[in-house]
Amino acid sequence: MVGISGNTAAYGTVYAGSAEEVVVRHGPELPYTPDDVGHYRPGDLFKTSLQLVDSFGNQILNTDASGTPVPPPYTVRADLRDPAAPAGDAPIFTSLFKFGADGKCNLLDTPFQLIFPTTPGPGGVLTFKDDLVLYHTIVEPVNGVQLPAVEVPITRLPCSINQAFSQTLKECVDCFPSQYIINRDGACQDCPPNGGSCNSSHLTPLQEGAVWEPVHSIGKYLLRSCPAGHMLVNSSDGDSTGIFSDEAQHCKACLPGTEYVNRPNSQRCLPCPLGGVCDGSSVSGIEGSEWEEDEAGHTRLIRCPAGYVLVRNDNPTQDQCVKCPKDKYLYEDAVWNPGPGIPNLVSPDAVAAAQVCLPCEEGLDCAGGNDIYQQPGFWALFEDGDSSRRQAAGNATGGVNASRILVYQCKETACTGNSTCSFPCPNNFTCAPGRFGPVCGLCRPNWVEAMGVCYFCNDDQVNAARTVAWAVGIIVMLLLWLGISWRPLIIGVKIENETSQPKTIMDHFSKVLGYQRNANLGPDSPAKPGIPPSSL
Structure with a gap:
């Protein structure tokens, strides 16, 4: 049916x-x-x-x-x-x-x-x-x-996003949570243990800033770039130059304080120089020092501040700024490969660095480096950079010249020195108050010198002093004029009563001028016997 x-x-x-x-x-x-x-x-x-x-x-x-x-x-x-x-x-x-x-x-x-x-x-x-x-x-x-x-x-259709094609089973199979898949018709790949985390389909970098590239031709993620302070590892040798190892791929952090790396994708972590401070990705030094990367990827020291000798040789780990010891000094920066006219304050090793420093000059106290203090009774200045008096800075660098400090002796009342302000001390703190200039030999404006000391005058005092000076000058000029004008009328005769007091103003003037007059004698009268004529 x-x-x-x-x-x-x-x-x-x-x-x-x-x-x-x-x-x-x-x-x-x-x-x-x-x-x-x-x-x-x-x-x-x-x-x-x-x-x-x-x-x-x-x-x-x-x-x-x-x-x-x-x-x-x-x-x-x-x-x-x-x-x-x-x-x-x-x-x-x-x-x-x-x-x-x-x-x-x-x-x-x-x-x-x-x-x-x-x-x-x-x-x-x-x-x-x-x-x-x-x-x-x-x-x-x-x-x-x-x-x-x-x-x-x-x-x-391709396999699902978290599946791979099994060549053995000829079907799509699920990847494990510890795996990832790029080609959905390819194979599940194990997650690099130190480089990423996986969820059966994708790889997520463990290090922020790491760059992983999916390479479909091989069905794998390849680590291409690492963030600053990390070195790229993709070989069993522990770097990026050996035989490739998929499992070894990761970004290895350089140890802060002891290592650094300038080229994360092609370079191992490098040991920190003796004179450097490393944070894994860069090198710095004492304040005033300068560093730069060389052709080989090492960070090298190229400048030290005044008071230091630049120590550098073929070993980048030995780079450092060595401070001049006590009783020695340098007041110019130490520069690697200096140009013409710039002293070469470089030593190949730290032991010989002190030989580059200059001996402390008489009249100075050198605490080391560029900590230089003037003693009382001495005055100092920088040597001219073109001066022929440049002094050879030891034998460690072949005797290349270094400028020195010129010291002159002066009065302690003028050059007081300074034990707290390092040379060159600002505002001439090494001169006595009110003094300035070479060997502190000048008084500043509105200061006057008396008995070797500069005294400050305010405006009222200056104006009063000027008034008194003008008055004294006028009086002196008036006296001179009176003496010259009245000279023909003054007769140098001996007054009979030498003990008698002057009777008139002219008597006072003749007394002041060293003359006496005879009221009975005119200018042309003959002298009395026993009285010599005036020499005037």
Whole structure:
């Protein structure tokens, strides 16, 4: 007995008693839609569902004599073929499937995996065969007729984002949480233990700033760049120059205080110079020192501040600024490879560095470095850079000249020295108050010198002093004028009574000028006997 189901005839309920066609079923309960019925990932199970319909589109059901549904007496052969293969080639896959009592042939009821043919490509990357077709054929004739096969084009989908294609199983397999995958048709890769963290699909760098590049040709992440203060490691030798090791990839931090690196992607961590302070990514030194990277990637010392000798040789770890010891000094910067006219204050080792320093001059107290103090009674100045009196700075550098401090002796009342302010002390603190200039020999403006000491005068005192000076000057000039004008009238005679007091103002003037007059004698009168004439 034959039943019908799902009548789709356009002109009402009709009955047809023979199967005319096999078709692919569609419906919400099926694992595909009309658009993706042929989409498969490697290893997916064949999933099409078939049914027989009559000429009106009605599904054919089969029942026994009692009306109980029974499977239709037909077999479906599924063949996976390459349409481009030569005729007569065996199918890639073939298998037989049965109809169920519901009148449907569901390939999922007899699970078989779809295995895509592969060929190895460059770098071991597999190439999958595309443009395959899955043929569904009713093996037995239906009502004496061989029904046409149902063709479903197969489209290969890549594995899921956290899956890889297993060449052994020929299917997509899940990656472990400690792995990652770049090529979804490739293989799961182990996460570099010191370089990243993985979640079965991606790699996240452990070091902030590290750059990992996905290289699809090999299906792996490669460490390309490390952040400052880290060296790139990708070999079993512990650096980036040995034989590549995927597991060894990581950015190794240089030890702060003892190491640094200038070229993280191609250089090992370097030992910190003796005179440097390292933070892993850079080198610095004492205040006033300067460092620069050389052609080999080492940070080298190129300048030391005044009071220090630059120590440098072929070993970058020996670079340092060595301070001049007590009773020696240098007041110029030490420069590596100085130009013309600049002293070469460089030593090949720290032991010989003191020989480069100048001996302390008489009249100075040298505490070491450029801490120089003037003693009372001495005055100092810098030597002219072009002076012929430059002094050879020892033998450690071949006797290259270094400028010295010139010291002159002066009065302690003028040159008081300074034991707290290092030479050259600002504002002439080495001179007595109110003094300045060479050997502190001048008084500053509004200061006057008296008995070797400069005294400060305010404006009122200066104006009063000027007034007194003008008054004294006028009086002196008046006295001189009076003496010269009255000289012809003054007669130098001895007054009879030498003990008598002057009687008039002229008597006072003649007394002051050393003369006495005789009231009885005129200018032309003859002298009395016993009285010598005036010498005037």
